Amino acid sequence: MRDFSQDHRWLSINTATARKQHGAEVPIATIIDQCAERGIRAIGPWRDQVAAAGLDATARQLRSHGIELSGYCRGGFFPAADAAGLRAALEDNRRAIDEAKTLNATCLVLVVGALPGALDGTPHYTDIARARSEVFDGIAASLNYARQVGMPLAIEPLHPMQAADRACINTLEHALDICDALDAQKMGALGVALDVYHVWWDPKLQAQIARAGKERLLAFHVCDWR
The missing domain is CATH 3.20.20.150 (Divalent-metal-dependent TIM barrel enzymes)
Incomplete structure (x- = not known):
């Protein structure tokens, strides 16, 4: 299995796994920013998270970061x-x-x-x-x-x-x-x-x-x- 510890380009994060941080609900916009900061180039978001942030706003943010949806x-x-x-x-x-x-x-x-x-x-x-x-x-x-x-x-x-x-x-x-x-x-x-x-x-x-x-x-x- 490939070692992804230093190269995150081939990883995709299921955003449901990151929606709770330190006991609080984290907006998908924050999760997208966090992924971009770490060089993660793809995510798998959930519909309720996208609905809360707005479909068009989420699409724009993904494009601005160059993040794809797996x-x-x-x-x-x-x-x-x-x-x-x-x-x-x-x-x-x-x-x-x-x-x-x-x-x-x-x-x-x-x-x-x-x-x-x-x-x-x-x-x-x-x-x-x-x-x-x-x-x-x-x-x-x-x-x-x-x-x-x-x-x-x-x-x-x-x-x-x-x-x-x-x-x-x-x-x-x-x-x-x-x-x-x-x-x-x-x-x-x-x-x-x-x-x-x-x-x-x-x-x-x-x-x-x-x-x-x-x-x-x-x-x-x-x-x-x-």
Whole structure:
């Protein structure tokens, strides 16, 4: 593994990891300045942080520092309790795609969602097959618009412990199966975001990374938890 201790040009900081400093919430504008001061040339910001600072203001600041977006977090959360909720999810993902395009992100990361309402402790249904079907349909619908504007979508499989409330896509294999079904020609519009924290346990991981190749591997998230 390369030593980045003296050269930060190839690093990207997930801004969620820096939003709390000394017990206080830090604005994304400050985080961007801190990254620029340290020679870090890319970040992966979260939508709520950008919304708090203003989309256009954040885009201008990124351009002024020459900082790129390795990805934009997040789209997804497609499953819903009813048809109105499904439509609202698609509308929100369309907005996320537009925001990612304005910020010139390399991809929009999709945390796909799971049982609607589970995050609040009261799921509206417990049929995970239904949730996965709604995820597939939501990605398919969002992909059409993403292709139009030129914003790749990156499906991020999460650890199975989060299958009920955050993401019902939990293996790289499953994410790639969706990619192959919706983007068989590998045109660059759909791929995966691989987070070591979530997929380290998978016995098929190495084979599926090889299967993904550079055409599908749109983002790679590392951490030091193990």
